[in-house]
Amino acid sequence: MFEVASQAFAPANCSKGIRMAAKSRGIHIVADAQQRGLLAATRLLLKNDEVPARESMLDKGKEHTFHALLFSLLSIAERSRVERTLAALDPFHP
Numbered sequence: 001m002f003e004v005a006s007q008a009f010a011p012a013n014c015s016k017g018i019r020m021a022a023k024s025r026g027i028h029i030v031a032d033a034q035q036r037g038l039l040a041a042t043r044l045l046l047k048n049d050e051v052p053a054r055e056s057m058l059d060k061g062k063e064h065t066f067h068a069l070l071f072s073l074l075s076i077a078e079r080s081r082v083e084r085t086l087a088a089l090d091p092f093h094p
Contacts, residue, residue, distance in 0.1 A: 007026075007028070007045065008025065008026060008027040008028065009027070009028050009029075009030060009037075009041035009044065009045075010022070010027050010028070010029045010030070010037075011029075011030060011032065011033050011034055011036075011037025011038065011040075011041075012029060012030060012031055012032055012033040012037055013033035013034060013037070014029060028041075028044070030044070035074070035077045035078055036078065038074060038077075039074045039075070039077075039078065042070060042071065042074055046067050046071070
């Protein structure tokens with residue numbers, strides 16, 4: 001899959017095999033692991049490190065683009081269990 005991708009990213013906790021192939025195949029290994037690594041890769045792809053991690057898609061007047069939605073979904077994955085539970089109980093919880 002890395003061979004056909006125009007850009008490739010891997011989290012910091014990637015396998016030894018991916019680390020070995022990274023230089024020859026142009027795979028960028030981000031500094032963070034797991035979901036935070038995916039978020040870091042998304043930020044690099046979007047080239048927008050200034051978007052707040054807790055940006056709400058429910059704010060009125062906000063442009064609903066694919067990038068905003070993707071960023072919102074990735075930031076939700078980073079929330080604690082308590083925050084996710086509160087958000088599930090209250091749809092207006094940020």
